Amino acid sequence: MLRELTQCSEATQPSREGTDCRPAVGAPATFGQLLRARRQQLGLSLAQLASRVHFDRGHVSKVETDKRPPSVTFAEACDRALNVGNTFTTIATALEAAARQQQGWVHPAQLPAAKHNFVGRRRYLDRLDRVLHGDEQSLAVPVAVINGPPGMGKTSLAVQSAHRAVNDGHFADGQLFVNLRGPGPGTAAAPFDVLEDLLRALGVPTEHIPADLDQRAATFRSALHGREILLVLDNAADTQQILPLLPGSPGCAVVVTSRSRLPGLISQVGAVTLTLPELSRPEAVLLIRSIIGDVRADADPAAVAVLAERCGHLPLALVLAAEHIVSHRHHSTGTLATDLKPEHARLDLAAGEVVLRHAFDTSYKTLDVQTARMFRLLGLLPSYTINADAAAATAGVSQDEASLLLRNLASAHLIRHHDECHYQLHDLLRVYAAELAKHLDTESERTKAMRRAADFYLR
Ligand SMILES: Nc1ncnc2c1ncn2[C@@H]1O[C@H](COP(=O)(O)OP(=O)(O)OP(=O)(O)O)[C@@H](O)[C@H]1O
Ligand SMILES: [Mg+2]
Incomplete structure (x- = not known):
């Protein structure tokens, strides 16, 4: 031949x-x-x-x-x-x-369609290009991890980047896309089941799919050997979920998205991590415009900018707000911007089944009791940057414990590092945390926490 x-x-x-x-x-x-x-x-x-x-x-x-x-x-x-x-x-x-x-190779092409109105993220796309196209000499499989808060655009970026790679002639043997269904408690897909789906997608007959996890993983690596396939593992819960799914031979590459930092993945497979921030102001405005159309956007550009600001430049919130305008024909951009002036109203942004508050809920529900309490109390603080001392005083715990709880929150991307010692809450997450505190902590607990915080700041 x-x-x-x-x-x-x-x-x-x-x-x-x-x-x-x-x-x-x-x-x-x-x-x-x-x-x-x-x-x-x-x-x-x-x-x-x-x-x-x-x-x-x-x-x-x-x-x-x-x-x-x-x-x-x-x-x-x-x-x-x-x-x-x-x-x-x-x-x-x-x-x-x-x-x-x-x-008899099957050529999987499982990528969802790229967004017709994808905006910005140029720096991240370039970085992903470099990671995925890899160092030809390296024997390692390139693994890129995109992480960040709920609704920040991780999946959209992964899909956009994957389409770019395919468009440039890479991964000619196919692309696999799996929703790992993290991070909700109890919802994460089991690697055992995921491997079965992946092997089927590669054309492995059911009778050749082993009944043991390690053997399934080995069969998957064998099926990928010698092929140039891109694997997108979307919405990963944790590192343990991902490890059995990784290809073994160069030629393949992996993009993982997760709301978690996936500790251990960098040291174990040399993953390159990209943490997504919110969109810039012009990108946020452009995203709204791409959905509501030029006519509506040009009718009140100032209101579009205010709306973008009130959505905290978070892609999910921006999309929900823009879709609200499109589906409520008599609701102008200015009216919605005014409706969203009270901060708590922003969490009600919704389109169909998707509600902003619920996107945050799934991350919050993964927290342990102490970390969840710390998150709620942080929502009561007016200051946008917090250090371990302030958090310890507010929650009435030791500084060591506060540091640990803050690290847990940062790992779940519910807070982010501002500098070496300080953390920050995204505006919408602060509003969400305050709302939770109001519902789940007694008034007396909240008052005590605020008093301890006030004492700390006065000192
Ligand atoms: N760069 C972008 N351009 C246009 N739309 C975007 C962009 N990023 C995100 N979006 C839109 O914002 C919404 C949320 O994006 P996406 O689902 O990618 O976020 P995510 O970070 O993966 O969320 P989750 O944490 O729930 O998995 C989607 O409707 C998506 O289409
Ligand atoms: Mg996603």
Whole structure:
């Protein structure tokens, strides 16, 4: 098969002088032989070619001797290094397609559609491009983690970035997308079940899916071996949920989204973490405009800016507010901005089943009792930045305990680091925390907490 294909591919070889890599007439022409012929024509040693293509010498040698099939990524590097147009890429692509056909490979394409009105996040998209396209020499699987508060746009960014990669010709063997259903308590998908779905999506027959978690994970890694597949693990609950789902061979890449910081993932698999902040003011305004349309936005640009501000530039809140305007034809942007002046009204933003308050609820419900209490009490403080001393005084706990509880909250992205010693609550999360305190803590508890906080700040 290899030989036939490469012989056919001679038609694709460039005819420019100095770039013809065909071996001598009569010689068989496999990818490896063509590669060796061109390398020798240029007077390059194996080591020199290896260094030009950024693969190790052993890999190049195995491809040259046809002991290892060339990946398209490798072929692209050879084309660039040996100045032969797209000769090797064409052959490798044809070889891969033929191999897939022979083995009955399924080509999964599970990505949800990209947003037609995606705004901003340029810096994050560029960073993801760099991570996903990886270092060709590395044997590790690139893993990018996008984390941040509820509704900050983590899934949208992951999907956008995945489409960009596919559009650029990466991950030609397919894309897998899984909703891991974290972080709600008891809702997270079990890796055992997820692996079954993934194996099925890759065309593994049910009778070949093992009944043991480790064996399922191993079968999944085997099924991915030699393929260039992008795996998007959306909404992960914790690191333990992700580890059995990771591919083992380079060529694949993984994007994880989570409301948690996923401790341990960086040290265990060298994951690159991106923490999403809210949109900038112009991006937030643009997002509202993209939904309500230019006519409505131009009718009252100042109200759009106020609305964006009152939504805290949080994508989910912005989308819900904009959809409210679209679905209430007699409700102008200015009217909604005025309705949202009382802070507590902002948590009621909703469209269909999606309610802003509920998005926060799922994160809050994962907290332990003490961390949840600390979160509620922080909502009572007018100050937007808090340190461990202030938190300890407000909650009436030791400074060590307060530090631990603040770290837990930061890990769940319900508060964020302002600087080394201070934390901050997003405006909408502060309103949400205050609302919880009002419902769940007695008036006397709240008054005592406020008094302790006042004493602390006066001191
Ligand atoms: N950059 C963006 N451009 C346009 N719309 C966006 C953008 N980011 C997010 N959105 C919209 O905001 C809403 C929330 O985004 P998304 O679901 O991606 O957030 P999330 O961080 O994944 O939320 P969760 O924590 O619930 O998983 C969605 O309706 C999405 O379409
Ligand atoms: Mg999401």
